[in-house]
Amino acid sequence: MSILFDSDFGILKQNIKQIVETKRENLRNMHRIVINDDPTSIYNIIATSLAIIEEQIINEVNILFSKISPGGEYFKAIEDHISIKSTTFNAVHKALTSIDGIEYANIISTAGKANIYLILNESLLDSTKTNIINSDFKAKLWETLYKTIPSGTILEGNINIDGLNQQNQLKSYKVSLGVRKYVYLKVKYQLDLQNHIYLNIDSRIRDIYTRIVNNNYTNMGIKFEYQDFFAPVNEIKGIKGLKIFAVLKDDDKTQIANINDSEFKENQDIDVKPEELLIFNLADNLFIDITS
Amino acid sequence: MDIRIDNDFNLAFNSNLQLVDSIEEQKQRLFIFLKTPKGSLFYDPQWGLDYSHVVKLIKINSLAQIKTYLFNIIQDLKIDIVNLDVKIQSNTISIVFHFPNDTLNMEVKL
Numbered sequence: 499m500s501i502l503f504d505s506d507f508g509i510l511k512q513n514i515k516q517i518v519e520t521k522r523e524n525l526r527n528m529h530r531i532v533i534n535d536d537p538t539s540i541y542n543i544i545a546t547s548l549a550i551i552e553e554q555i556i557n558e559v560n561i562l563f564s565k566i567s568p569g570g571e572y573f574k575a576i577e578d579h580i581s582i583k584s585t586t587f588n589a590v591h592k593a594l595t596s597i598d599g600i601e602y603a604n605i606i607s608t609a610g611k612a613n614i615y616l617i618l619n620e621s622l623l624d625s626t627k628t629n630i631i632n633s634d635f636k637a638k639l640w641e642t643l644y645k646t647i648p649s650g651t652i653l654e655g656n657i658n659i660d661g662l663n664q665q666n667q668l669k670s671y672k673v674s675l676g677v678r679k680y681v682y683l684k685v686k687y688q689l690d691l692q693n694h695i696y697l698n699i700d701s702r703i704r705d706i707y708t709r710i711v712n713n714n715y716t717n718m719g720i721k722f723e724y725q726d727f728f729a730p731v732n733e734i735k736g737i738k739g740l741k742i743f744a745v746l747k748d749d750d751k752t753q754i755a756n757i758n759d760s761e762f763k764e765n766q767d768i769d770v771k772p773e774e775l776l777i778f779n780l781a782d783n784l785f786i787d788i789t790s
Numbered sequence: 791m792d793i794r795i796d797n798d799f800n801l802a803f804n805s806n807l808q809l810v811d812s813i814e815e816q817k818q819r820l821f822i823f824l825k826t827p828k829g830s831l832f833y834d835p836q837w838g839l840d841y842s843h844v845v846k847l848i849k850i851n852s853l854a855q856i857k858t859y860l861f862n863i864i865q866d867l868k869i870d871i872v873n874l875d876v877k878i879q880s881n882t883i884s885i886v887f888h889f890p891n892d893t894l895n896m897e898v899k900l
Contacts, residue, residue, distance in 0.1 A: 514833070531809060532791050537834040538819040538867060539792045540799075546833050 512556060517549040518542060590646045597642060599635050602676060604718035606772045611652050614643075615718060615773035617676035628675065630657060637661065643671040676718050676773045680750040683707075683778070684743035684762055685727070686789040690736050699737070700786045703730045711778045718775045722746070722768040741789070744768060750777070754785050792818060799825070816869045817894050820887060823867060824896055839863075844898060848883050860885065 655672035
């Protein structure tokens, strides 16, 4: 029988009186030694004196466990320490995207040089969408860069992020803004049997594409691969073949109907630069048609 | 039942702690009480011999009141004694508690 620990509940929170009682109960059950709850007993005098220390240990252990359990003070400190000072791609990426306002980030590095591309919440940018105007955000970004970028790495980019460290030394970094690229898709499908009735092919293709986009096109620098969009041939009974026509635009102001067919590339991959993010609008910018 | 101690409050050892029971335990209980000044146990400050009270009683040489005080203690501690002798000589009070087949002696000097 344990006084301090319980395999089901962990550390038991007990006061001095409870500890002494537990010990007496232990003696009674295990050794048939019956000691009354009486200050006259030398056993109680000794057990109570020890229980003072034991209560302190219980309290300290409980505090310790609360600090190291997930969400606890110490746990958080370790988490910060590891995540913010680690310089793997994943750690830097995570540190950057955890800053409020950064929606996407991509880091391209070669020996001694790195490019950081960020896609930000537009409220942080000026009217031309080329400069960061929010200084709070800049300060947070500087701190993250200061703690994650190894010394000796030169950052390239067109936006300066300056700051002073604790030694009052000026440290400046550079980042670039990422670019949103809007994907316009035209899909022409062919059916197996001309006279069979197929229901909801359009919406089923949209569902499949939504899944594919959510799985495959989640971040910057991912190029457009037309074969991703052949999945309906496999998944929808009756579709014999597909043709994928795609074009990228810098904004989404053009209507798909107004784009000339010659602009679309048929069944071709489209390269995407590391700073570019593909944005699909499967409601408005996807046109599905049947072909004979 | 309790752990056995000797007259100097040392724990009695014989490869393991020794226990004390029945009359022996009652005697030990009384002994501990008489050796514990009231207020010295932090977890029960009312418990222990009220020396200043006893000293007052000695000063006024009130044998009967001392006896009453001691009998009250004995009753509280649930101790079965046969008899109780109290003598006051000059500045010393000597008390003898008679247990069945045993005695406990105590002297208090002013």
